[in-house]
Amino acid sequence: MKDILQTICNRTLERVRANEAFRPEGAIKELIRPYEKPYAFSEALRRCAFGVIAEIKQASPSKGIIDEKFDYLSIARDYEEGGAAAISCLTEPYFFLGSDKIFAEIKGVVSIPMLRKDFILTPYQVYESAALKADCILLIMAALEVGEAEKLFMLADSLGMDVLFECRTEEHIKASLGMGARIIGVNNRNLSDFSVDNTKASRMRELAGDRLFISESGIMSPSDAAVQRAAGAKGILVGEYLMRARDRKGALRGLLNGQS
Numbered sequence: 001m002k003d004i005l006q007t008i009c010n011r012t013l014e015r016v017r018a019n020e021a022f023r024p025e026g027a028i029k030e031l032i033r034p035y036e037k038p039y040a041f042s043e044a045l046r047r048c049a050f051g052v053i054a055e056i057k058q059a060s061p062s063k064g065i066i067d068e069k070f071d072y073l074s075i076a077r078d079y080e081e082g083g084a085a086a087i088s089c090l091t092e093p094y095f096f097l098g099s100d101k102i103f104a105e106i107k108g109v110v111s112i113p114m115l116r117k118d119f120i121l122t123p124y125q126v127y128e129s130a131a132l133k134a135d136c137i138l139l140i141m142a143a144l145e146v147g148e149a150e151k152l153f154m155l156a157d158s159l160g161m162d163v164l165f166e167c168r169t170e171e172h173i174k175a176s177l178g179m180g181a182r183i184i185g186v187n188n189r190n191l192s193d194f195s196v197d198n199t200k201a202s203r204m205r206e207l208a209g210d211r212l213f214i215s216e217s218g219i220m221s222p223s224d225a226a227v228q229r230a231a232g233a234k235g236i237l238v239g240e241y242l243m244r245a246r247d248r249k250g251a252l253r254g255l256l257n258g259q260s
Contacts, residue, residue: 003193057096130161
């Protein structure tokens with residue numbers, strides 16, 4: 001199977017070049033304002049015994065269209081009222097049908113922190129994220145050289161944003177820890193072929209030591225959440241399960257309580 005991650009990254013770089021041509025980096029920097037509550041994302045996770053990062057996305061490469069209606073503002077309100085620690089919002093437009101506009105509108109109606117979920121490869125995207133008032137960005141270690149990831153992390157940190165390091169291997173975790181990562185995530189989904197091993201994060205939990213540890217993807221029931229919690233995860237990032245739930249508030253409470 002063709003490497004999906006590489007395909008998405010190539011398309012992302014095309015998008016970044018187009019964005020830069022339309023609005024240069026200097027113009028983006030002028031939109032950035034200091035954060036009233038820097039590093040709010042990691043603080044929100046620390047405050048809860050076990051947190052759910054509830055994801056908003058209309059589609060994915062593996063599942064296609066997830067929600068035809070996609071009333072994302074209503075979804076965001078349900079997530080906040082249901083007890084989510086934070087919201088993850090896709091801004092990648094071609095494979096996930098996300099946008100910066102969707103992110104900005106959601107940011108305007110919720111008070112909990114937000115993760116800008118995209119394929120962050122360049123400093124320009126970090127500045128974009130700060131201009132959007134993202135509380136956290138995702139760095140996918142499988143898509144970056146260690147030196148590139150460190151530069152992006154240091155830039156985000158200097159602007160007041162947290163970084164969720166998404167790891168697939170022991171080497172990814174070690175490199176992230178070496179940079180001073182505060183939040184380590186392990187994706188149970190292989191982004192090269194989108195297969196899922198929902199035991200991967202729990203097996204790798206100990207490698208992250210005392211850092212905030214997030215299990216990502218493949219969590220489709222309260223029992224799945226309970227397994228991750230028992231393994232020592234501080235939280236879980238859940239998308240499809242919540243997006244397809246008829247009662248999103250109830251589904252969220254179920255994940256938090258380990259009960260359907």
